[in-house]
Amino acid sequence: MSLIGGIRPPIAVLSVLLLALAGVTALTLGRVGQDAVPKAVKQSQQHFAEDGAIALRASIDESVTDLTRTAGLFNGGDPVAPDAVLDKISSVYQKWMGTAVVEIRSGKLLAARGENVPLAAIDRSKLKDEDGLQPRMVRLENGETRLLAFAVLAWKGQPQQLLVASSSLRFPGISLGEFRSIAVVGHDGHILSTDGIPEPEQVSGPTERSEVAQANKQIKAFAQIAAKKSRQHPLRAKEPGSGGYKGVSGHLIGERFLGERAIGGYASLAPPEAGEATVATGLGLSVVAMVPVTEDEERVEGSAFGLIAAGALLLIGGVTIFLLLRTVQRPLIRLFLESRRLTRGDLGRPVTVPKYGEAARIGRTLERLRRQLLGEPAEAARPPKAGKGGRRTFGARTLVAVSGVLLLLWSAPLLLLLNRPGGDVQVPQQLVNDQRERTDTISDRVRRALNEGHADLTSVASLIGTGTEPAQMGKVLESTLHQHSRYRSLYVLDKSGKVLSKAGSDPRAAGEKPSIREPIRVEDDGGEEPVIIGTAEVQGRDGAAVVGEFRIDFLNSLLKRPGLGAVRVVDKDRKIIGGNTGYREFQGLPNGRLDGLVESARQKVGANPRPSGVLYRDDDDIEIAAASPFAGSGAAAPVGWTVVTWQSASGLAIPEYTLQNRTVLAGMLGATAAAACLGWLHIIVVRPLRLLADQAEKLADGDRRTVLYPVHHDEVGAVTRSLELIRQQLGSQRKRDGAPAGLAGRN
8 A cells, every 4th residue: 555545544644633733732722821921021021132232232343343443544644643533532432431542562651531441451462463452351440341442553654552442331222211120241140230220329228228139139140041041052042943133042030029020131242144253242241131020920820721622622533533434444445355355256245335425336336246247237237326327415525524524613713713812901011111111222222323323424524634635535435334334325525515535326415515514314315215314524625524325224224123013213204214124215104193102202301202102902903102202412313213113912922812823823733634634535535436436337337448547556546456357357258158157166
C-alpha cells in the first residue's frame, strides 16, 4: 500500500490531530487569566527599555560622530586657538558635561570648559594604537560614570592636540512618568546611572525611605539579571520568528512590596541595522526599566472553558472517527478481501455485501461477477434499477460530508461566537500611561534629531568664511553628508538663492532667498513626500546660508517602535508629515477624536504643553491613543509638530483578547484538520471509489473491453486490479467451451 494513500492514513492522522488539539485546547484555554499582571503590561515595560536603549545608543553615537566631524572641520582650515575651538563647540552643541584640549606630547592642558575632565585616566602613550581613540568609560570619585570621547586636532607645523569631551550616561529625553525608574547597566551588572529613584535625602518618613530602599534593591537585582541575559547572542535569545528589536530584550518580574509587584524590562544597546557595529554597541551597556504595578488577584482564576471544549472535541471527534471506521473504512477493507478471494478462484460462497453507498454497489457487482464466473449470463444477474442509473443517493461522499459537519459543529462556534469580549474589557491603566510616556519619548527624540541636524548645519556654517571657495565648501558638505544619514541634500545658497556648492541630491529650495528666520520648516512642492528644510546662516557672507534637506525616511525610521500601533507626526494644522506605516502627505488624521486629542495636548499646562493619553471605548472596539507636542528648546521647537499614536486594545496581550484569539485559533485548527484530512480522504478514496463503482457495474453488465486501471496503490486500487483480473477471466471464458466447469474445478 502507498504510504500516503489508502483508507487508513487519513483517518489515523485525523484521530491524532483531534487528540492533540484537545490537549492543546485544554492547556491553552484553561491557562488564560492566571497571571495577576497581564502579559501586555510586561511587554510594555520591555518596549520601554528598548526605547531607552535606542535613545542612549543614538545619543552616544551622535556625540562621538559630532566630536570627530567637528575636529575634522577644524583640521581642514587654518590653525585655531584651543579656547576658540571649545568656544565654537560650546556655542553649537550643548551636549557635553565638559570639554578640554590637551597637548598630546607634553600632556599640558591648553583649554577647558564645563566640569573637570578626568584627564588622569587617559594614557597618552596608547593613543596611537588601533583603538587608542575609541571612547571609554571612567568612574569618578563620587561614583558617577563619564563617557570620554576623543578627537585629534592637527595642523601643519604645530604639535598635535587631543580634543576630549566628557558626557554622562543619562538618558536624553526619556519620559518616565510617575513611579517608573530606569538605569544604565554595565556589562558586569553594575548600575552606571539611574533616573526616577529619589535619593534618600530627598524623601521623608519611614514609608517613603523603605520604598526607595526596596526600589534600589530591586533594580540592582534586575541589573544583574539583565547583564547576564544581554550577553547572549540576539538570535539565540529570541523565539524563532519573533523578529522585533535587533538586540537582546525581555521583561522581568520582581518582588511584591506593599501590595505592588515590580515589573521590569531590559534591553541591550543594539545597532540601527542588523550586523552593523557602532561605538555605543561596543561598550557592553544595557538598559533596565522598572515600574510597580498593582496586582489584580480577582482575575487570577483558571478557565473551565478549555476543559469543556476539549471534552466536547473528544466526544464529537470520537463519533466522527467511529462513523468513518464503521461506514467507510470497514466496508472498503471487506471489499478488498472479497475481491481477492474471487481472483483466487474461491467462488463457492456468496460475496458479503456492505450496506451503504459505493461499497454496497461494488459488493453487489462482485456478487454478480461471481455468478458470471460460475456460468450465469450477465443479463440474468442484472438487478432492477433503483433511481436514476440505479445509484443510491447515500454514498461515501455523503458520509464524509456528515463527518465534516460534525467537526464543524465544534469548530464553527469557536471561530465565530464563543469568548467574544464586549466593550467592557478591563484595560490596565498602566498601558494607557505607557502609551502616553512612550509617545512623549518619541516626540522628544524627533525634536532632538532635528535639533542635532540644525546644529550640524550651524557647525558647517561657522567654518565657512568670506574667502572659502566653492570647492572647499563641497568637501565640507560631502564629509557631513557621508557622516550623517539624515540628509538627502546639503548645499550653500547666496542671498539670492543661487547654489554656490552642493552635495547629494538636487536642491529643492534653490532659486529662493534663504529663510534664515525659520531654522526648520516644511514645504509641499507637489512631490511624493514633504520637504523638511533646515537653514543656518553663514556669518560674514551677506545673507548666505547652509541648507540641509532631511530625508523623510530618516524621520519615519524614528517612529518605528513596536507596541505603539500607528504613529504619525502632524504639523500645526494636524496634517500628516511622517508615520511608521503607509500614509499620504499632508493628509488629515483618520477621525475627529484624534484631532481633538491633539488640540487638547497642545494646551499649555504651566510653561509647556503636556502629553495626553486616553482610552476610547466603542461598542465594537477599545482604542488607546496618545499625543505629545514638541516641548523644549532648540531649532525644532517653533515648528509646532505633534506625535500621535493609537492602537486597538484587541491587539494587546490582555486576558480577554488572549482568550478570544486562542479560541479562534483552536477553531481554525479544528476546521483545518477536518478540511485537510477529510479532503485527503475524498481525493484518495472517495472519488476513485465512485469511479470504480461505475466501472464495476458496466463490467457486470457485459462490458468486457474497458480495461480497469488502478488510480492509487491502495485498497481501492487493489479492488480495481481484482476486477481487471475478473474481466480477463470472463473474456477468456467466452472463448472456451466448458469454462464454468473448468473454473469450478479449480476450487
